[in-house]
Amino acid sequence: MSNPFETNFQDKASWQQDGELGRSLGGSSREDRMDSGRNLDSILRIPVTIQVVLGSATMPVSNLMKLGRGAIVPLDHRVGEPVDVVVNGRVIARGEVVVVEDDNSRFGISLTEIVGPPTNDITG
Numbered sequence: 001m002s003n004p005f006e007t008n009f010q011d012k013a014s015w016q017q018d019g020e021l022g023r024s025l026g027g028s029s030r031e032d033r034m035d036s037g038r039n040l041d042s043i044l045r046i047p048v049t050i051q052v053v054l055g056s057a058t059m060p061v062s063n064l065m066k067l068g069r070g071a072i073v074p075l076d077h078r079v080g081e082p083v084d085v086v087v088n089g090r091v092i093a094r095g096e097v098v099v100v101e102d103d104n105s106r107f108g109i110s111l112t113e114i115v116g117p118p119t120n121d122i123t124g
Contacts, residue, residue: 052109053084054097082112091115 055075067073077083082094095109 048087051086052095052097053086055083083109085109085111 055077057073057075059073083097084091085093085095092115093111094113094115095111098108098110100106100108
């Protein structure tokens with residue numbers, strides 16, 4: 001008969017694996033939290049490209065080839081409409097174009113709306 005309080009090596013190894021599996025499935029230890037803090041710091045330092053889209057236009061290549069200095073290309077946005085703030089190709093906010101207070105020769109954006117994550121709603 002075996003002793004129920006006695007643990008053999010194989011059982012101990014399976015407990016260790018179960019513990020590691022538990023941490024990888026959402027359980028966390030102090031070491032895991034410290035690692036995630038370092039990972040977050042690494043992520044927060046990643047540079048992203050921010051673009052402000054004033055509008056867009058579609059035209060045939062023949063009209064594009066005729067454009068020259070002083071030509072005006074009408075855009076699909078109107079004066080006063082919010083502009084899109086795009087980060088790495090995804091619209092994240094909308095805002096109004098403003099003149100930067102410290103440097104009147106530069107534009108800036110005053111955010112008026114933060115766009116939520118895209119929905120998977122088929123009807124909307």
